Amino acid sequence: MISSLPRPVREIESAWIPLADGTRLAARLWLPEDAERSPVPALLEYLPYRKRDGTAERDALTHPYLAGHGYASVRVDIRGSGESDGVLSDEYSQQEQDDALEVIAWLAAQPWCSGAVGMFGISWGGFNALQVAARRPPALKAIVTLCSTDDRYRDDVHYMGGAKLNAGFGWAGFFFADMCHPPDPALVGERWRALWLERLRGLPLFLERWLEHQHYDAYWRHGSVCEDYAAIECPVYAVGGWTDGYTNAVPRLLEHLSAPRKGLIGPWAHAYPHFALPGPQVGFLQEMLRWWDHWLKGRDTGVMDEPMLRAWMTDSHAPAAHHETLPGRWVTEPAWPPPQRAPQRLFLTDAGLLAAPAPLAPHAICSPLAVGRHAGQWCPFGRGKDQADDQREDDALSLAFETPPLAETVEILGAPVVTLEVASDRPVAQLIARLCDVHPDGTSLRVSFGVLNLTHRDGSAAPSALVPGQNYRVRLQLNDCGSGFPAGHRIRLALSTAYWPMVWPAPETATVTILGGALDLPVRPVRAGESLPPLLPPESAPPDKSRAVRPGVVRFDRIGLEVGNEGSFSEDIQGDDPLSATTAMRRSLTVSRDGWRVRVETSMRMSCTRETFRLEASVRAFDGDEEVCRREWDHSIPRDLV
Numbered sequence: 001m002i003s004s005l006p007r008p009v010r011e012i013e014s015a016w017i018p019l020a021d022g023t024r025l026a027a028r029l030w031l032p033e034d035a036e037r038s039p040v041p042a043l044l045e046y047l048p049y050r051k052r053d054g055t056a057e058r059d060a061l062t063h064p065y066l067a068g069h070g071y072a073s074v075r076v077d078i079r080g081s082g083e084s085d086g087v088l089s090d091e092y093s094q095q096e097q098d099d100a101l102e103v104i105a106w107l108a109a110q111p112w113c114s115g116a117v118g119m120f121g122i123s124w125g126g127f128n129a130l131q132v133a134a135r136r137p138p139a140l141k142a143i144v145t146l147c148s149t150d151d152r153y154r155d156d157v158h159y160m161g162g163a164k165l166n167a168g169f170g171w172a173g174f175f176f177a178d179m180c181h182p183p184d185p186a187l188v189g190e191r192w193r194a195l196w197l198e199r200l201r202g203l204p205l206f207l208e209r210w211l212e213h214q215h216y217d218a219y220w221r222h223g224s225v226c227e228d229y230a231a232i233e234c235p236v237y238a239v240g241g242w243t244d245g246y247t248n249a250v251p252r253l254l255e256h257l258s259a260p261r262k263g264l265i266g267p268w269a270h271a272y273p274h275f276a277l278p279g280p281q282v283g284f285l286q287e288m289l290r291w292w293d294h295w296l297k298g299r300d301t302g303v304m305d306e307p308m309l310r311a312w313m314t315d316s317h318a319p320a321a322h323h324e325t326l327p328g329r330w331v332t333e334p335a336w337p338p339p340q341r342a343p344q345r346l347f348l349t350d351a352g353l354l355a356a357p358a359p360l361a362p363h364a365i366c367s368p369l370a371v372g373r374h375a376g377q378w379c380p381f382g383r384g385k386d387q388a389d390d391q392r393e394d395d396a397l398s399l400a401f402e403t404p405p406l407a408e409t410v411e412i413l414g415a416p417v418v419t420l421e422v423a424s425d426r427p428v429a430q431l432i433a434r435l436c437d438v439h440p441d442g443t444s445l446r447v448s449f450g451v452l453n454l455t456h457r458d459g460s461a462a463p464s465a466l467v468p469g470q471n472y473r474v475r476l477q478l479n480d481c482g483s484g485f486p487a488g489h490r491i492r493l494a495l496s497t498a499y500w501p502m503v504w505p506a507p508e509t510a511t512v513t514i515l516g517g518a519l520d521l522p523v524r525p526v527r528a529g530e531s532l533p534p535l536l537p538p539e540s541a542p543p544d545k546s547r548a549v550r551p552g553v554v555r556f557d558r559i560g561l562e563v564g565n566e567g568s569f570s571e572d573i574q575g576d577d578p579l580s581a582t583t584a585m586r587r588s589l590t591v592s593r594d595g596w597r598v599r600v601e602t603s604m605r606m607s608c609t610r611e612t613f614r615l616e617a618s619v620r621a622f623d624g625d626e627e628v629c630r631r632e633w634d635h636s637i638p639r640d641l642v
Helices: 056-068 094-109 124-133 167-178 185-202 206-212 249-256 284-297 392-396
Strands: 009-018 024-032 040-047 072-077 113-122 140-146 236-241 261-266 309-314 328-333 344-349 352-354 363-365 399-402 410-414 417-424 430-438 444-453 471-477 481-485 490-496 512-521 547-550 553-556 561-572 582-593 596-608 612-623 626-638
Touching: 009 056, 009 094, 024 056, 040 056, 040 094, 040 124, 040 284, 056 072, 056 284, 072 094, 094 113, 094 124, 113 124, 113 284, 124 140, 140 284, 167 206, 167 561, 167 582, 167 596, 185 612, 185 626, 206 612, 206 626, 236 249, 236 284, 249 261, 249 309, 309 410, 328 481, 344 490, 352 399, 352 490, 392 430, 392 490, 417 430, 430 471, 430 481, 444 471, 444 481, 490 512
Parallel strands: 040 072, 040 113, 113 140, 140 236, 236 261, 261 309, 309 481
Antiparallel strands: 009 024, 024 072, 309 328, 344 352, 344 512, 363 512, 399 490, 410 481, 417 471, 417 512, 430 444, 430 490, 547 553, 553 561, 561 582, 582 596, 596 612, 612 626
8 A cells, every 4th residue: 555654755875975985885864854954863774786778777666755754765786786985795795794884874874864774675785784783883773683693504495404595596597697787877977987897806706705715604603693692782673574485594593692583484485575475465664663763762652561572373274385365363472482392203114104213114205306496485475476485396206204184274384393313325415304294185285494514513603424335313393383273184395405596416326215203393272362462464655666678678667767788597417316416507688778888798597516516607898889798707615525
């Protein structure tokens, strides 16, 4: 719903934030018209995705709304992106954090700012909100972090359970191409070409760096706030969605932070909750205002009088690759972990999943690489067919254990955990566990899943090869979830040694033998008549949408800019040969206005041998018809138990 704003808003399209080293960061500001007479707190969203066009449509819904309710809402391009000076060297760099400290100090010192600053963001902006909070800038009074993580290695797009995620390649290809965008001459003038060439010539092959760090080392510890939760002293509102790839951090932050904190987990994919799919969407901007009013203006909004966690308890439904909405209801917990929580243990037996131990003969798994075709994307955005659909075909290619039909509804909230006794015939092997809700007609709905590279069985800092034939006890934690299994349905645990294309396969085909095990479910007793404060319907400022002018090209009428994107992405494997796996992308970008036109062509391809990953990439950039930059990479990175 489009909301009328209670206060007139003044937009500053182009502002420049000076840094101590002479760098200027580009900012777009939305201020209450009377802010210089009556200063207000500032809210910062700090991203590399180009405020000018990349996030312009999203920003138009959010930032004017916040400004119209009494805040200076500020969108800043990170160094080396958008119209900001410099070169962006990596994700979440020390430089990025240092710059943020200067930005926050600059905001607090402006005549229209009360001196109090909040920081919010989704994905990258959620990551750096946590990271900057851990640096404790004096003016930063509270943050809101959405779809983010506290652990850059174990719970991010690059690795899962020590196995390489293919989503990391997709992200790397997008990021590599996105950092080739030129700054807009309408804002930076004739400097645009020099700034652009500096970026192109300094562009790193980001994926190479991420592949060089295959274990949890100092590289990943930087920016992982799980290393020192106590460093965060300002209040934190952590938000996620069950359909997203970034949800597990919400319960961890609630458990380990000592600062004031709240959590909200809805049914959503990777998007802001006031417009995310699957729905229902909620009035997230109003909810943020309650948070900011409490911590930045000192008003009693009641936001901290409510339970620590509000979560969507998803009802059973038909699996599909896309959902407009998911059925369910809101539930709350006063603290996390919930007081007096006792997991329900089910044992793996020859008769299925049972509440009491029973015999289990050894079961060998050597999954075909076709397992995983129904996995969906690791990080769904909800806009297309990117979610897990019916799991029956994947289940049939896996080792499955299931309960008898349930006599009553079982609801779970938290992370299921599988403990197994295993042996492998190869030094490197993977194990994937999927928790499914099996309907009476056989339809299989994936509720949660987890991945473990078995060489990481004792942790990811110093993995060790398996001794073929030796027995190991391993613990595999699945993703947090909130779901109900109705009476008459079955709970199924499906185990496999492959999950392509989500997970890059191990270097050799391995057979893993299951010798015993148990599944611990975080059962939450069904509570009738829970009384919850309502979440309001979604509101936003009026949209400012681009329009399609021809296939693959959109025009931003407000700034007279046309942006074209065309490309391809492929993930291929030949039969059951793990060394035939390849992932490739190609992208063509055009940016134009009147007689000015640039074009950038990027490509990237990843393949492997038993010993190495091979990474090939290229970039070609054109100013009009003149090629101004050409770079190529062909690098091999040793595999290290991955």
